[in-house]
Amino acid sequence: MKARFWIGIILTTALVVSCAHGGGKPALTFNVAVPEGWKQIDTDDPMLFLTKDGGYRQFVLIRERPLAQPFQFTNRTMRQGMLPEEAAEIVVNEILADSNIRNFSLLENIPARIAGNSGFRLTFVYSDADGFVFKTLYYGFINGNTFYNLRYAATQEEYFQKDLKTFERVFNSFKLVTAKAS
Amino acid sequence: MADSPCVKTIVWPWAACAAVMAVCLLLGCVGPEAMVPTSVVRVERLAQQLSLETRREHSAIAERSVLYREPQLEQFLEQVLAAMMPAKAPEGIVPRVLLLREPSLDAYSFPDGAIFIHTGLFARLETEAELALLLAHELVHITRQHALRALVACPPEIDEPHFNRELPDPLSWFQDMASLSTMGEPSDELLRLRRSLEQEADRMGLDMVIQAGYDPDEALEIFNNLKRDDRDRPGEERATAILPAFSTIDSIRPVRLTDRGAFGKRIQPLVLNQAWLELQHGQWDGALRCARRLVRDAPNHARGQYLLGEILRRRNEAGDVQQALTHCFRAIALDPSFPEPHKAIGLIQFKQGQTRLAKGFFEKALALAPHSPDSDYIRSYLTQCIFDMGGEDL
Numbered sequence: 001m002k003a004r005f006w007i008g009i010i011l012t013t014a015l016v017v018s019c020a021h022g023g024g025k026p027a028l029t030f031n032v033a034v035p036e037g038w039k040q041i042d043t044d045d046p047m048l049f050l051t052k053d054g055g056y057r058q059f060v061l062i063r064e065r066p067l068a069q070p071f072q073f074t075n076r077t078m079r080q081g082m083l084p085e086e087a088a089e090i091v092v093n094e095i096l097a098d099s100n101i102r103n104f105s106l107l108e109n110i111p112a113r114i115a116g117n118s119g120f121r122l123t124f125v126y127s128d129a130d131g132f133v134f135k136t137l138y139y140g141f142i143n144g145n146t147f148y149n150l151r152y153a154a155t156q157e158e159y160f161q162k163d164l165k166t167f168e169r170v171f172n173s174f175k176l177v178t179a180k181a182s
Numbered sequence: 183m184a185d186s187p188c189v190k191t192i193v194w195p196w197a198a199c200a201a202v203m204a205v206c207l208l209l210g211c212v213g214p215e216a217m218v219p220t221s222v223v224r225v226e227r228l229a230q231q232l233s234l235e236t237r238r239e240h241s242a243i244a245e246r247s248v249l250y251r252e253p254q255l256e257q258f259l260e261q262v263l264a265a266m267m268p269a270k271a272p273e274g275i276v277p278r279v280l281l282l283r284e285p286s287l288d289a290y291s292f293p294d295g296a297i298f299i300h301t302g303l304f305a306r307l308e309t310e311a312e313l314a315l316l317l318a319h320e321l322v323h324i325t326r327q328h329a330l331r332a333l334v335a336c337p338p339e340i341d342e343p344h345f346n347r348e349l350p351d352p353l354s355w356f357q358d359m360a361s362l363s364t365m366g367e368p369s370d371e372l373l374r375l376r377r378s379l380e381q382e383a384d385r386m387g388l389d390m391v392i393q394a395g396y397d398p399d400e401a402l403e404i405f406n407n408l409k410r411d412d413r414d415r416p417g418e419e420r421a422t423a424i425l426p427a428f429s430t431i432d433s434i435r436p437v438r439l440t441d442r443g444a445f446g447k448r449i450q451p452l453v454l455n456q457a458w459l460e461l462q463h464g465q466w467d468g469a470l471r472c473a474r475r476l477v478r479d480a481p482n483h484a485r486g487q488y489l490l491g492e493i494l495r496r497r498n499e500a501g502d503v504q505q506a507l508t509h510c511f512r513a514i515a516l517d518p519s520f521p522e523p524h525k526a527i528g529l530i531q532f533k534q535g536q537t538r539l540a541k542g543f544f545e546k547a548l549a550l551a552p553h554s555p556d557s558d559y560i561r562s563y564l565t566q567c568i569f570d571m572g573g574e575d576l
Binding site: 073075086 | 245461462463464496529532533555556558559562
């Protein structure tokens with residue numbers, strides 16, 4: 001009962017996650033406001049994974065990756081000075097080369113501003129190997145030696161629409177931490 | 183997802199006659215590859231399982247792969263396949279070729295007659311004779327029931343696990359038999375059998391190619407072509423291994439002289455498509471090889487020139503950008519209404535800080551294709567150009 005109470009407190013409080021001061025996991029270099037009722041799922045990777053009803057209903061994933069780190073399926077890397085459109089093309093090709101992703105359909109690929117940075121926004125749908133259909137909004141931009149991406153995905157249109165406003169609040173709260181914690 | 187290969191009509195009296203034929207094979211022509219003693223009941227069961235597995239695998243391929251469809255090319259493939267077909271094809275087998283949009287160099291066949299060729303392999307073929315040998319090789323696998331023979335040769339106690347594996351037919355074109363692990367640890371005997379089946383497909387396939395009037399030397403070039411792309415593949419040695427069976431090969435006068443230029447032109451759309459696919463997969467060498475082939479076969483092909491320029495622009499290694507500019511300007515000279523090379527040149531100049539020059543190319547690209555999917559990006563570059571020029575054009 002006590003545990004449930006504390007979980008309730010944690011989940012119903014809008015948290016500002018300052019990821020620059022993580023414990024064992026790599027220090028993240030961004031801040032976002034976690035929406036009320038959403039859970040943060042712990043991972044060892046430099047990412048923030050949030051969901052309200054479980055990853056197969058809806059999730060928000062914010063990730064940073066070094067530019068030099070090759071993508072898994074295409075082995076391509078990003079580099080400084082790359083235009084947002086070129087970064088978007090690498091992301092799209094990576095998704096296309098992922099054999100777990102089926103029926104990928106790119107609905108939109110446009111320039112976007114993310115926390116004052118020039119970037120891109122993709123909207124796409126795909127199904128996974130288990131047949132779940134995901135609709136995804138994917139923002140990405142390069143800052144320094146890091147590629148940041150923010151994505152919102154939901155398995156059904158109703159979930160997608162329902163939580164879109166919530167994601168927009170997360171998106172608008174996204175800020176880079178200017179100095180990395182050592 | 184493109185049309186599923188399963189949509190094609192499949193005739194299944196094959197399963198019944200397969201059992202009878204397999205027994206004949208076991209009794210009469212096992213040759214050096216001794217098979218384990220087996221019963222008619224087991225062969226029948228394996229034939230049925232194989233037919234079920236074939237259908238399951240067709241569905242799996244349809245799920246994970248996209249068919250490359252091009253009616254003219256499909257018609258051409260039917261013609262070449264018809265020239266290779268034995269006078270009397272086994273009943274119930276419907277040979278047909280399906281192209282899968284995949285970057286890898288692979289081809290394989292199924293007992294029902296379906297021959298799958300990956301576009302990555304097809305785009306490497308230089309002549310019709312090479313294609314003929316590839317198809318003939320697969321036809322031998324099909325008509326000689328190699329898949330069933332390989333299964334029958336396995337110890338009966340591992341019959342069931344065969345059908346739990348990912349791919350049912352490891353008798354795949356150019357596969358290194360020694361590296362196959364889809365069936366756990368195959369015995370030496372089984373590996374020998376698989377090698378002997380591949381060699382049989384090579385020998386009989388080349389015989390079919392010669393019977394059809396193709397030049398065997400030209401056909402055998404396929405091994406060297408693919409060796410260039412994948413050094414682990416057997417190249418000249420594989421061709422050399424086949425030739426002793428044809429002691430009179432020098433006296434063969436091919437009647438079906440193939441025209442490299444005509445073949446190259448026929449597969450241009452596929453090669454163009456393949457270049458984009460390899461680019462998507464980050465395979466610069468493969469993409470460049472396809473693009474250079476297009477430009478070699480058709481120097482006045484504007485799309486080929488642009489494609490080569492675009493791949494170089496994206497790769498961006500030393501000297502690439504200058505070459506990219508050359509090919510993009512050539513593409514514009516060949517087709518001034520082609521928007522993409524205008525944008526590519528604009529991007530190069532934009533990145534070099536030549537915003538005034540870049541602006542002109544972006545404007546032209548936008549004027550030629552105002553509603554293209556990347557028009558928002560081009561507008562954003564134009565805005566940036568104007569901003570960088572100090573707003574003098576505002």
